[in-house]
Amino acid sequence: MAQYFLEQARVTDFIAHLLAHHTVYAPHHRGGRSFAFEKTSDPEAVVLDYPRVLNAVKKFFLPPREVLLHFDLTRDTAAVPKVEPIDAVFLGVHSYDLAAVRRLDFNFSTGNPERNYLVRRKGARFIGVSYVPDKHHFAGSVGIDPYDMTGCDMFLTKHADGWIVDILTGEGSELAAGFKLEAHDEPKPRRAHFTQHVFVPQARLGQVMEASYDHPVWNETAETCLSCGTCNLVCPTCYCFNVEESVGIDCTNGHRERSWDGCMLRGFTEVAGGEVFREKVAARQRHRVYRKFKYISDVTGQPWCVGCGRCTASCTAKISIVEIVNRLIRDSERDESILT
Amino acid sequence: MAKPNVTAKPSATKKPRVAIFDFTGCEGCELNQLNFEDQLLDILAQVDIVEWREAMDDKAEEYDIAFVEGALSTPDCIKRIHDIRRRTKVLVALGACAVDGGVNAIKNLHPIEEVRATVYGKDQYLFPTLPALPLSAVVKVDHNVRGCPMTQAEFLRLFTSLVMGKQFDEPDLAVCVECKLNENECVYERGMICLGPVTRAGCNSHCTNFGQYCIGCRGLVSEPNLKGMNEVLTSHGLAVDEAWKRLQLYNAYRLQGVRA
Numbered sequence: 001m002a003q004y005f006l007e008q009a010r011v012t013d014f015i016a017h018l019l020a021h022h023t024v025y026a027p028h029h030r031g032g033r034s035f036a037f038e039k040t041s042d043p044e045a046v047v048l049d050y051p052r053v054l055n056a057v058k059k060f061f062l063p064p065r066e067v068l069l070h071f072d073l074t075r076d077t078a079a080v081p082k083v084e085p086i087d088a089v090f091l092g093v094h095s096y097d098l099a100a101v102r103r104l105d106f107n108f109s110t111g112n113p114e115r116n117y118l119v120r121r122k123g124a125r126f127i128g129v130s131y132v133p134d135k136h137h138f139a140g141s142v143g144i145d146p147y148d149m150t151g152c153d154m155f156l157t158k159h160a161d162g163w164i165v166d167i168l169t170g171e172g173s174e175l176a177a178g179f180k181l182e183a184h185d186e187p188k189p190r191r192a193h194f195t196q197h198v199f200v201p202q203a204r205l206g207q208v209m210e211a212s213y214d215h216p217v218w219n220e221t222a223e224t225c226l227s228c229g230t231c232n233l234v235c236p237t238c239y240c241f242n243v244e245e246s247v248g249i250d251c252t253n254g255h256r257e258r259s260w261d262g263c264m265l266r267g268f269t270e271v272a273g274g275e276v277f278r279e280k281v282a283a284r285q286r287h288r289v290y291r292k293f294k295y296i297s298d299v300t301g302q303p304w305c306v307g308c309g310r311c312t313a314s315c316t317a318k319i320s321i322v323e324i325v326n327r328l329i330r331d332s333e334r335d336e337s338i339l340t
Numbered sequence: 341m342a343k344p345n346v347t348a349k350p351s352a353t354k355k356p357r358v359a360i361f362d363f364t365g366c367e368g369c370e371l372n373q374l375n376f377e378d379q380l381l382d383i384l385a386q387v388d389i390v391e392w393r394e395a396m397d398d399k400a401e402e403y404d405i406a407f408v409e410g411a412l413s414t415p416d417c418i419k420r421i422h423d424i425r426r427r428t429k430v431l432v433a434l435g436a437c438a439v440d441g442g443v444n445a446i447k448n449l450h451p452i453e454e455v456r457a458t459v460y461g462k463d464q465y466l467f468p469t470l471p472a473l474p475l476s477a478v479v480k481v482d483h484n485v486r487g488c489p490m491t492q493a494e495f496l497r498l499f500t501s502l503v504m505g506k507q508f509d510e511p512d513l514a515v516c517v518e519c520k521l522n523e524n525e526c527v528y529e530r531g532m533i534c535l536g537p538v539t540r541a542g543c544n545s546h547c548t549n550f551g552q553y554c555i556g557c558r559g560l561v562s563e564p565n566l567k568g569m570n571e572v573l574t575s576h577g578l579a580v581d582e583a584w585k586r587l588q589l590y591n592a593y594r595l596q597g598v599r600a
């Protein structure tokens with residue numbers, strides 16, 4: 001489809017153009033050296049050149065906390081809050097985070113459809129941006145390069161003097177309508193330099209995982225793992241949640257709230273009666289990795305990890321999923337060479 | 341193991357009888373000190389307060405719920421807490437001092453006679469003192485409301501659960517969880533020590549929301565990985581000693597005999 005050029009000096013004008021007609025969510029500075037998607041009001045505050053945001057765009061469709069129900073115990077009534085499509089432009093999304101949205105779309109539409117997520121997802125339009133991999137990204141190993149435009153209405157590829165703009169859908173043309181962009185026909189830069197790699201394709205990884213159930217890496221990792229759940233909570237393809245009810249001080253009105261949960265947390269597998277069926281940190285660590293490279297992957301044929309590197313980047317104990325997986329690969333290859 | 345779910349719902353019609361006590365602490369957790377404002381009246385409407393030194397002279401024989409603030413630090417405290425336990429169906433520890441011994445337990449790091457001489461000087465023999473203890477070191481505690489001062493939202497959640505006869509689950513996960521839900525930048529990113537990874541959530545990551553580090557006022561999670569915590573500090577080039585000093589601020593009782 002059509003390709004244009006946006007000079008760096010006109011980027012804020014372009015954002016202002018989007019803002020004049022749409023609600024825009026984009027990456028902003030958060031804290032000293034981090035970034036987060038926020039509702040944009042000032043085009044100057046948007047950062048298009050960033051390594052990764054703290055929480056992926058998932059947070060808009062599956063909010064960290066959300067009220068599912070309001071109830072009144074005296075009248076015995078309940079009301080479900082209205083959920084609406086998010087009619088907004090998500091500007092500056094990286095390819096792996098969009099790949100994660102596609103995976104969540106699959107998870108939430110197969111089996112028992114997750115209504116709130118699917119409704120919110122409907123209004124979203126995406127403007128992707130390319131990125132330069134940092135020391136934690138390994139999306140290339142799971143087949144998602146930084147220039148992958150899948151799922152975008154428009155895509156911005158970094159260029160020395162600005163951004164090459166691909167308009168990919170009718171929605172994309174509408175977003176650009178009324179803003180003058182120069183046509184562009186030079187070939188695009190397409191070289192991604194990942195420093196982190198997982199060394200085998202998913203087809204092989206399933207077998208590696210299968211063979212690694214009792215591998216010592218699980219216990220070794222558990223020595224330093226704080227079981228803090230961070231790696232789950234920041235993961236763009238993690239979708240587990242907890243549901244709790246609470247009442248106001250009058251003990252009559254209350255609500256049911258759902259909030260993000262994660263399989264690294266001890267209480268995650270606590271069932272009625274207090275039994276915790278994944279008591280050991282090692283077992284939880286194995287489960288987490290299997291959820292990304294085995295359980296769902298066995299069904300879909302795709303890794304459920306998109307290589308964003310968040311779990312590793314935000315683990316205070318510096319536990320690296322790439323190191324874990326590569327060690328399993330190495331050891332399973334060694335074991336096979338002994339066997340054959 | 342499952343904790344039996346202890347509630348105080350006496351009957352469909354009668355309001356629970358509530359008594360409120362304080363031991364050694366700063367009284368920062370006292371109900372009337374908290375920022376409840378209008379809610380205090382709503383709270384009182386749900387229960388009958390039968391004993392409360394701060395606000396009334398009456399004494400009661402029995403109660404459904406005893407809210408107890410402060411740590412135990414004298415022989416008299418021990419006698420009183422046994423007496424309260426005998427009279428109440430449900431005993432709730434309010435705040436870090438009652439739950440974990442709190443800052444009082446820092447004195448346990450020194451020989452008790454030395455502490456006594458330092459504090460009371462030549463009058464030391466008039467003031468018998470013990471190492472500071474959390475209530476649970478002496479009697480059975482049914483529920484905890486953690487924090488210094490106690491976390492208000494947690495108090496309300498426990499209170500409504502007790503009044504309604506519902507199960508109350510104490511959070512047992514790290515402050516990091518709430519930090520992620522609130523999408524905070526981790527303070528380790530800025531080269532500061534944070535006790536969040538071993539501290540119990542429930543405060544909605546109160547301090548880190550403001551860019552401050554967590555000093556662990558809600559006590560440790562049930563299975564803190566302290567060895568892992570040391571590795572975290574070392575790998576970030578932070579001082580393990582300094583972190584342990586901070587850990588002892590609220591966890592000196594629980595960490596007795598444990599070392600970095």
Ligand code: SF4
Binds near residue numbers: 224315
């Ligand atoms: S983020 Fe790191 S320390 Fe926390 S649970 Fe995950 S692996 Fe363990």
Ligand code: SF4
Binds near residue numbers: 231304312321
């Ligand atoms: S497992 Fe880690 S690297 Fe993979 S998608 Fe999740 S957070 Fe990103």
Ligand code: SF4
Binds near residue numbers: 515516517526535554
């Ligand atoms: S700031 Fe503290 S509580 Fe928050 S994620 Fe970092 S270590 Fe955990």
Ligand code: SF4
Binds near residue numbers: 546
């Ligand atoms: S963040 Fe830490 S110190 Fe602050 S209130 Fe919570 S538990 Fe206490």
